[in-house]
Amino acid sequence: MSHAASKESLLDLQALTGKRLGPYLSYNPVSRVQIWQWCSAMGDNNPLYLDDEYRRQAGFDRVVAPPAMMQMWSMRDVNMRYAPGSTDAAPYQVLDTLRDNGYPGNVAVSYDITFHRLLLEGDRAHHYTTVVAISELKHTALGEGHFVTERVEYLDQDDALFAEALITYFQYKPAANDTATKATPSPAAITAQASADCWQTDHSDIVFDQLSEDQPLPELVIPITHKLIVSGAAASQDFIDGHHNAAAARAAAMPDIFMNILTTSGLSVRYLTDWAGPASRLKSIKFKLMAPNVPGDTMIMQGRISQLEQSGGEQRVTVDFAGKNGLGLHLTGSATLALAATDTPLT
Numbered sequence: 001m002s003h004a005a006s007k008e009s010l011l012d013l014q015a016l017t018g019k020r021l022g023p024y025l026s027y028n029p030v031s032r033v034q035i036w037q038w039c040s041a042m043g044d045n046n047p048l049y050l051d052d053e054y055r056r057q058a059g060f061d062r063v064v065a066p067p068a069m070m071q072m073w074s075m076r077d078v079n080m081r082y083a084p085g086s087t088d089a090a091p092y093q094v095l096d097t098l099r100d101n102g103y104p105g106n107v108a109v110s111y112d113i114t115f116h117r118l119l120l121e122g123d124r125a126h127h128y129t130t131v132v133a134i135s136e137l138k139h140t141a142l143g144e145g146h147f148v149t150e151r152v153e154y155l156d157q158d159d160a161l162f163a164e165a166l167i168t169y170f171q172y173k174p175a176a177n178d179t180a181t182k183a184t185p186s187p188a189a190i191t192a193q194a195s196a197d198c199w200q201t202d203h204s205d206i207v208f209d210q211l212s213e214d215q216p217l218p219e220l221v222i223p224i225t226h227k228l229i230v231s232g233a234a235a236s237q238d239f240i241d242g243h244h245n246a247a248a249a250r251a252a253a254m255p256d257i258f259m260n261i262l263t264t265s266g267l268s269v270r271y272l273t274d275w276a277g278p279a280s281r282l283k284s285i286k287f288k289l290m291a292p293n294v295p296g297d298t299m300i301m302q303g304r305i306s307q308l309e310q311s312g313g314e315q316r317v318t319v320d321f322a323g324k325n326g327l328g329l330h331l332t333g334s335a336t337l338a339l340a341a342t343d344t345p346l347t
Contacts (some may be wrong), residue, residue, distance in 0.1 A: 013094050016093055016097070017132060019130065019131070020130045021087060021130070022127060023127065024086045024087065027077060027083040029124050030065050030120065030123045030124075031121060032063040032121055035069070037235045038066060038069055040231075041228070041232045041263070042066075042263070042266040042267055042270050043222075043267075043270060044269075044270040044274075047203060048060075049063070049064055058279070062121040062122060064119075065120070066269060067282050068268075068269040068282075070162065071152070072262060077239075094134065098146060102173055103146065103172055104173070105142065105143060105172045106169055106171050106252075107142070107258075108167060108289065109147065109169065109261075109289050110166075110286070110289065111165060112165060112166040112167075113163060114163065115162070115163050115281075116160075116163060116164075117160075117162050118281075125154060126154075127152055127153060129152045129153075132166070135147040140172070142172050142252075143172040143175040144172060145173055148170075149168040149169075150166070150167050152166075152167060174252055174253035203277070205276070205277030206277050208315040211305060211317060212308070216302070217275050217302065217303035217305075217319065217321070218275065221298060222323075223298050224296070224298060225296075226295045228259070228263070229244075229260075229263070229295060230243070232259065233263065235263075236266070242257060244257055245257065254292055255292070257294065257295065258294050265285070268301070268333065268335070269285065272303070272321065277339075280337045280339050281337065281340070282337050285333065285334075285335040287321075287332060287334075290329045290330060290331065291329060293325055297326045299325045300325075302323075303319045304321075305318070307336075316338050316339070317336070318334060319334065319336075320332075320334045
C-alpha cells in the first residue's frame with residue numbers, strides 16, 4: 001500500500017472513532033465452573049475464588065470471580081459469534097478495515113483498567129465499546145501498522161458499571177524479513193532467583209504497617225508452556241488463531257504461538273494478590289506488552305512498592321511490576337490494591 005493510500009485509509013478510519021457500540025452480551029451468567037477453569041489455567045489458588053468457607057467468613061454468600069476475568073464474560077464464542085441479543089454492529093470494524101487494507105496481523109499491546117466491584121456467581125455481564133484513538137502509521141519490529149485504542153465499559157445485569165478499560169491493539173502488516181520468526185527465547189540466560197520457600201501463600205495477608213516504599217516483592221517464576229498459553233486463551237474465551245495455531249502465529253511474525261493479553265493480565269493479578277493476600281482488593285491495573293511469551297521460555301515476575309497511602313478508610317499500596325522472559329521484558333506496569341483491616345472484610 002502506498003503512503004498516500006495509507007493516509008487516505010487512516011482518514012477513513014478516523015470516521016469510525018467516537019461511536020459507542022453495544023451492548024455485547026454474555027452467553028452465560030458468571031459461574032463457578034468458568035471461575036475454576038480460569039483459576040486452574042492461571043495457577044491461582046486464591047481462596048476467595050475457590051473456597052466456600054473462606055468466602056462466607058469474608059462476607060460473600062456467592063462465588064467470587066477474579067477481577068481479571070472482566071473481559072472474558074462477553075467475549076465471542078469459538079465460532080467468533082457474540083451472544084444472542086447482542087448488537088449487530090461490528091465492534092472491531094476499524095480493525096477489519098485495516099485488515100482489508102493490507103494489515104492482517106493483530107496483537108493487544110496495553111491494558112489500563114479500573115475495577116469498581118467484584119462480579120459474583122449469577123451476575124450477567126455485558127459491555128459497550130468506543131474507539132477513541134487511531135495512530136498514524138507506525139513502524140515496529142513486527143511490521144508497520146496502526147495502534148487502535150478502545151474504551152470499554154463493563155456493566156452487570158442492572159447496568160451498573162463494574163469495570164472500565166482502555167485497551168490498545170496494534171493492527172499491522174507483518175515484517176517482510178524473518179527476524180521475528182527466527183527469534184527464540186533463551187531461558188538459560190535467565191537466573192531464577194525465586195524459590196518455593198520465599199513465595200508467600202495465598203492465605204497470608206500483607207500487613208500495611210509492615211510495608212515501606214521501594215520495598216521489593218518476592219519474585220515468581222512461571223514456566224511458559226504450550227499448555228499454559230492454550231489453556232489461558234481457552235479460559236479467557238480468546239480463540240484468535242495466533243494463541244493456538246503455530247502456523248498462524250508465524251504468519252504474524254511471531255516465533256510460535258504466543259500468550260494473549262488476558263492470560264498476562266490473569267498471571268499479573270495472581271502475582272499481585274498472591275503477595276497481598278486474599279483480603280486485598282485490586283482497584284486498578286495498567287501495563288504494556290513487549291516481547292511475546294512463547295513456549296519453552298520462562299517468565300520472572302518482579303515488583304516494587306511505589307506508594308503507600310491511607311485514604312477514605314482504606315489502606316492502599318501501589319506496586320510497579322514487570323515480567324521478564326528470555327527475549328526481554330514481556331510487560332511493565334503498575335497496580336493499586338486496597339488492603340483490608342484484619343477485622344473488616346472488603347467487598
